[in-house]
Amino acid sequence: MIEETAWAKLNLALHVRARRDDGYHALETLFVFARHGDQIALTPAEADSFTIVGPFADSLTGEDDNLVTRARDLFRERFGLRGAVAITLDKQLPVASGIGGGSADAAATLRGLAAMHMVDMGDPRLIDCAERLGSDVPACLRSMTALGQGRGETLSALAGMPGTPVLLVNPGVALSTGQVFDGWDGIDRGPIGKGDLISRAVQARNDLEKPAIALAPVIADVLSLLERQPGARLVRMSGSGATCFALFDSAQACADAASVVSAAHPDWWLLESELL
Numbered sequence: 518m519i520e521e522t523a524w525a526k527l528n529l530a531l532h533v534r535a536r537r538d539d540g541y542h543a544l545e546t547l548f549v550f551a552r553h554g555d556q557i558a559l560t561p562a563e564a565d566s567f568t569i570v571g572p573f574a575d576s577l578t579g580e581d582d583n584l585v586t587r588a589r590d591l592f593r594e595r596f597g598l599r600g601a602v603a604i605t606l607d608k609q610l611p612v613a614s615g616i617g618g619g620s621a622d623a624a625a626t627l628r629g630l631a632a633m634h635m636v637d638m639g640d641p642r643l644i645d646c647a648e649r650l651g652s653d654v655p656a657c658l659r660s661m662t663a664l665g666q667g668r669g670e671t672l673s674a675l676a677g678m679p680g681t682p683v684l685l686v687n688p689g690v691a692l693s694t695g696q697v698f699d700g701w702d703g704i705d706r707g708p709i710g711k712g713d714l715i716s717r718a719v720q721a722r723n724d725l726e727k728p729a730i731a732l733a734p735v736i737a738d739v740l741s742l743l744e745r746q747p748g749a750r751l752v753r754m755s756g757s758g759a760t761c762f763a764l765f766d767s768a769q770a771c772a773d774a775a776s777v778v779s780a781a782h783p784d785w786w787l788l789e790s791e792l793l
């Protein structure tokens with residue numbers, strides 16, 4: 518059996534630069550990954566099977582389309598393979614929440630199948646599969662700190678901040694990525710600046726916060742609560758929302774903030790993690 522973690526993706530910053538003719542937006546983003554995520558287990562089998570377990574399984578069970586099975590089918594088609602595989606997805610991350618759950622699952626499936634069939638991680642066919650599965654999938658395939666450009670698929674590696682404590686908070690609202698992009702006001706506010714990762718991130722922004730808040734006003738409450746927490750170095754919404762995060766100076770400050778947030782909002786989803 519091969520096991521892969523689908524690490525949660527965070528956008529420390531996301532600048533939307535232009536609407537493109539193909540329905541996507543040109544953007545610049547700082548991708549980082551958290552140590553926690555969904556788990557994917559793959560085992561060679563007589564027949565294909567796909568099982569979803571875990572706290573967010575119910576959000577996906579019953580949908581016949583899943584990014585995991587799409588990744589499996591595309592991989593086999595692209596590499597001309599036939600063998601069947603049993604896949605179990607342990608869904609720990611909330612669905613449609615801006616932390617790339619589906620994209621990370623697709624990427625973890627590709628990594629697992631690549632390991633099973635001894636395909637090199639740099640194989641252009643693997644990268645092509647990732648690009649066809651979604652804008653975030655190439656970044657999730659590597660799960661390393663990177664600057665993303667184009668629609669998010671053009672990646673340049675950056676020095677990361679491994680071990681930085683991070684608190685993720687989701688108020689329980691699912692947002693459609695396409696709908697949030699549709700609410701962008703069309704104003705290009707410029708590129709992400711230069712410098713080290715944290716200073717670039719602090720000076721930058723997430724241009725999707727405004728349209729996401731218009732769809733789900735509770736996001737503004739999440740951001741303001743996180744901003745009030747001692748030791749929070751950077752507070753922002755990730756991707757198209759609604760998950761927001763705070764980076765902390767210390768694990769204690771992160772744990773203290775988690776206690777405050779969960780006491781105030783026991784129904785919100787929280788994850789204490791650290792950056793990869």
Ligand SMILES: C[C@](O)(CO)[C@H](O)COP(=O)(O)OP(=O)(O)OC[C@H]1O[C@@H](n2ccc(N)nc2=O)[C@H](O)[C@@H]1O
Pocket residue numbers: 528531540541542543544546615617620650651652653654667668669694695696698756757
């Ligand atoms: C918001 C981010 O999560 C930031 O990392 C990504 O840009 C979204 O990546 P993703 O979930 O993999 O998105 P995709 O599955 O490729 O696209 C979903 C929808 O989001 C919109 N979309 C996505 C990426 C992009 N650069 N511009 C867009 O306008 C499009 O309407 C698209 O139909």
Ligand SMILES: Nc1ncnc2c1ncn2[C@@H]1O[C@H](COP(=O)(O)OP(=O)(O)OP(=O)(O)O)[C@@H](O)[C@H]1O
Pocket residue numbers: 577580582583584585611612613614615616617618619620622623653692694755756757758
């Ligand atoms: N394995 C999967 N996990 C989550 N969502 C999936 C999966 N497969 C298909 N989907 C579909 O994809 C949609 C987007 O889910 P996902 O969790 O990737 O969004 P997201 O966290 O907003 O991602 P991003 O940050 O890349 O925009 C969901 O509404 C769901 O119907």
